[in-house]
Amino acid sequence: MDVFFNHVYDLDQQKKRDYLLKELNQTIAWHYANSSPYQKLLDTLGLHKEEFNRLDELPMLPVQLFKLADLYTGPREQIIKVLTSSGTTSQQVSKIHLDRETSLYQTKALVSIVSSFIGSQRLPMIILDTKSVLSKRSSFNARGAGILGFSNFGRDHLYLLDDDYNIKWDELEQFRAKHQGEKILLFGFTFVIWKYVYQAVLAQNKTFDFGDSILFHGGGWKKLADEQVDNYKFNELLRKQLGIRSVHNYYGMVEQVGSIFMECEQGYMHAPSFSEVIIRDPVSLEVLPAGREGLVEVISVLPKSYPGNVLLTEDLGTVFGTDTCNCGRKGTFFSIKGRLPAAELRGCSDVYAN
Amino acid sequence: MEEKLRNIFATALDIPAEKVVDDLEFNSIPEWDSIGHLALIAALDEAFGIMMETEDVIDLSSFKKAKEILAKYGVEA
Numbered sequence: 001m002d003v004f005f006n007h008v009y010d011l012d013q014q015k016k017r018d019y020l021l022k023e024l025n026q027t028i029a030w031h032y033a034n035s036s037p038y039q040k041l042l043d044t045l046g047l048h049k050e051e052f053n054r055l056d057e058l059p060m061l062p063v064q065l066f067k068l069a070d071l072y073t074g075p076r077e078q079i080i081k082v083l084t085s086s087g088t089t090s091q092q093v094s095k096i097h098l099d100r101e102t103s104l105y106q107t108k109a110l111v112s113i114v115s116s117f118i119g120s121q122r123l124p125m126i127i128l129d130t131k132s133v134l135s136k137r138s139s140f141n142a143r144g145a146g147i148l149g150f151s152n153f154g155r156d157h158l159y160l161l162d163d164d165y166n167i168k169w170d171e172l173e174q175f176r177a178k179h180q181g182e183k184i185l186l187f188g189f190t191f192v193i194w195k196y197v198y199q200a201v202l203a204q205n206k207t208f209d210f211g212d213s214i215l216f217h218g219g220g221w222k223k224l225a226d227e228q229v230d231n232y233k234f235n236e237l238l239r240k241q242l243g244i245r246s247v248h249n250y251y252g253m254v255e256q257v258g259s260i261f262m263e264c265e266q267g268y269m270h271a272p273s274f275s276e277v278i279i280r281d282p283v284s285l286e287v288l289p290a291g292r293e294g295l296v297e298v299i300s301v302l303p304k305s306y307p308g309n310v311l312l313t314e315d316l317g318t319v320f321g322t323d324t325c326n327c328g329r330k331g332t333f334f335s336i337k338g339r340l341p342a343a344e345l346r347g348c349s350d351v352y353a354n
Numbered sequence: 355m356e357e358k359l360r361n362i363f364a365t366a367l368d369i370p371a372e373k374v375v376d377d378l379e380f381n382s383i384p385e386w387d388s389i390g391h392l393a394l395i396a397a398l399d400e401a402f403g404i405m406m407e408t409e410d411v412i413d414l415s416s417f418k419k420a421k422e423i424l425a426k427y428g429v430e431a
Contacts, residue, residue, distance in 0.1 A: 080381050080387075081387070100381050103381065107412055108412065111408055111409065111412055114408075115408060115409075120407045120408050120409055121405070121407060121408075122405060122406070122407065122408055122411070134389060137384070137387060137389055148388040148389065148392070151392050152392075152408055152411050152412060153408055155395075155396070155399060155405060156396075157392070157396075
């Protein structure tokens, strides 16, 4: 696994495919032998094979399956935490079971990705959210998992919002005075930032400048689409209104925590060494070539304690190329357009739990 | 010095000092989970006046490992 973490954005595609196939063949065999529901599923669907020769023939599970079944691999007592998608009260949430090994891989994966953007020094960090997201310790949702994962890159953490989602202006001023001249790391969920930071600043007629700062945000656009805000506009407005110098959106899901697809300086999402994206026709599920929009399949070597390595999402995206992005990072680069309109609207981390 | 480190662990993780032994590991007790880890790292940074790098924050996965990592920053425990 270390080869992936040590070469997050610099493996040639051919080599990367070989490494991924080898690791995924082993991992799928492990799930098949140690998760009887998974075994039954593959057998029933006729998807089981001793060895797969191509990434696009690996057995896909629909991402919604984790809402319907408690899927984990290996002994139950090895599970140390359960992640959930946020969900709304009426909807079922995904439950993702993590053991220590998978949890460690997720952490290492995230470190290799984010270090490529900010280096190895921890930065003073502002979390654009409320600390109450983390109130339950053994089980948290995508928002909590994201906050905890990214917190490893920061120090002197400030949660910008109080429990009622109001900006803590006084603490923010103190924080900025204390860290004047330092680069600031910002992290949050797209919709929470939009509604409780950006719009709150507008409504209170404040002008604001975070100074030398870099923001990572993710969590989906479902709610923002209603307000006609796309990724480009969001990033621009945040730069302008809050003075955030550098804004990176990422695409990821609780079902594959750790293998996130970070937006590069050129505005494209990138597949790191340990994951891949494949675009498929929404009806026939045939693989589509670069430039064609379709359903996004995500592949990751990280999950060992649950069979979530190969997932068909409900999201639409387009691959633009492989290894040739002007940002210099290798791997497949793509964009996400949103959700397949006909798909069930599921609760996502951008949902503010009412 | 080891005593000082043990006390920082005990206070940050809110566990009795007797439980802080060399093979105490991250994620082996409920108190030392990701949330406890953040509190622990902040406490170590502050107590020894250092700023550990991200890589070390991740690697600091046992009491024994903590002593090794802190030694890199000139902290002898």
